[in-house]
Amino acid sequence: KAGVTQTPRYLIKTRGQQVTLSCSPISGHRSVSWYQQTPGQGLQFLFEYFSETQRNKGNFPGRFSGRQFSNSRSEMNVSTLELGDSALYLCASSAPRVQETQYFGPGTRLLVL
Amino acid sequence: AQSVSQHNHHVILSEAASLELGCNYSYGGTVNLFWYVQYPGQHLQLLLKYFSGDPLVKGIKGFEAEFIKSKFSFNLRKPSVQWSDTAEYFCAVSSYNQGGKLIFGQGTELSVKP
Numbered sequence: 001k002a003g004v005t006q007t008p009r010y011l012i013k014t015r016g017q018q019v020t021l022s023c024s025p026i027s028g029h030r031s032v033s034w035y036q037q038t039p040g041q042g043l044q045f046l047f048e049y050f051s052e053t054q055r056n057k058g059n060f061p062g063r064f065s066g067r068q069f070s071n072s073r074s075e076m077n078v079s080t081l082e083l084g085d086s087a088l089y090l091c092a093s094s095a096p097r098v099q100e101t102q103y104f105g106p107g108t109r110l111l112v113l
Numbered sequence: 114a115q116s117v118s119q120h121n122h123h124v125i126l127s128e129a130a131s132l133e134l135g136c137n138y139s140y141g142g143t144v145n146l147f148w149y150v151q152y153p154g155q156h157l158q159l160l161l162k163y164f165s166g167d168p169l170v171k172g173i174k175g176f177e178a179e180f181i182k183s184k185f186s187f188n189l190r191k192p193s194v195q196w197s198d199t200a201e202y203f204c205a206v207s208s209y210n211q212g213g214k215l216i217f218g219q220g221t222e223l224s225v226k227p
Contacts, residue, residue: 031213042220043203048213056214090157094213101147102215104157 002027004093004105012111018079021108025072025093031055032074033102034066037088046089049074050096078110086112115140117206119218126194127226134189134221136204143209146187148178151220152200160202163187174198196227 005024013019025032033056034046045058049068066076072093078085088109092102120135138144148160161172168180178189187204204218 033213033215035215035217043205043215043217045214045216050213056211058214092157092215100145100207100213101159101162102213103159104149106156 004091004103006089006091006105006108008108009106010109010111012113013081014113015081015083017081018077019081019110020075020077021089021091021110023074023076023091023093023105025074025091026103028095029093029103030072030096031094031100032068032072033092033094034074034076035090035092036060037090037107038086043090046076081112083112086110115206115208115216117204117216117218119202119204119221121221122219123222123224125224125226128196129193130225132189132191132194132198132223134202134204134223136187136189136218138185138187138204138206138216140185140206140208145207145209146178146180147205147207147215148172148176148187148189149203149205150200151203157203160189194223194225196225199223199225 007022031050033048037043048056052068063079068074088107090107092104094100094102116139118137146163149157150160163170163180171177176191202221205215
C-alpha cells in the first residue's frame with residue numbers, strides 16, 4: 001500500500017498570507033490527524049477528521065482550520081500567517097477502530113518570512 | 114490534561130551499548146502507548162505499540178518496551194545499539210476512546226558512535 005502523502009513538501013510564505021496544505025491518507029484509512037512539529041514545542045496535535053467531521057481539536061487559534069473530503073483526503077489551512085507558524089506540519093492517517101495506530105506522512109515544511 | 118514526559122533529551126552511546134529511554138505519562142484512564150522514531154531526513158515511523166495484554170511488547174529492529182501501569186511508564190529498550198539507530202525517538206499516548214489524538218513527549222535524540 002502507498003503511504004500517507006503530503007503536498008507540497010516545502011513552502012515559503014510571508015506574514016499575513018494564508019496557506020493550504022494537503023494530505024492523502026493510506027487507502028482505506030478514514031481518520032486523518034494533523035500535527036505541528038517545531039524545535040521548541042515538539043509535536044503538537046492540531047485536529048483530527050473522520051468521515052468529513054472534526055472529531056478532536058487541539059489548542060491552536062482559529063487561524064488553523066481543516067477539512068476532510070468524501071474520499072478521506074484532508075486539507076489544513078492557516079490564515080494570517082505569523083512567523084511562529086514556521087514548522088513541519090505532519091499528517092497521519094489511521095483506520096477507524098477504537099484502538100488505532102497512526103501512520104505519518106513526510107510532512108510539509110512551512111517557512112514564514 | 115494528558116501529558117508525556119521523556120526524561121532524556123540527548124543520549125550518546127557507543128555501538129553495542131544497551132539503551133533505555135524513559136517515558137512517563139499523566140492520564141488516569143485507559144491508554145494506548147506508542148514509540149515512534151524519526152531517522153535523519155525521514156518521516157516518523159512506528160517502532161512499537163501497546164494496546165492491552167502482555168506489558169512487554171516487541172517492535173521492529175530489536176526494540177522492546179515495557180508498560181508498567183503502576184508507574185505510568187513505558188520505557189524503550191534495546192540490548193545492543195547500532196550506528197544506524199541514530200535518530201530521534203518519541204513516546205506518545207492516546208486515550209482509549211480518542212485514538213486519533215496523540216500526545217507526544219518532547220523526544221530523545223540518540224547519537225550512536227561507531
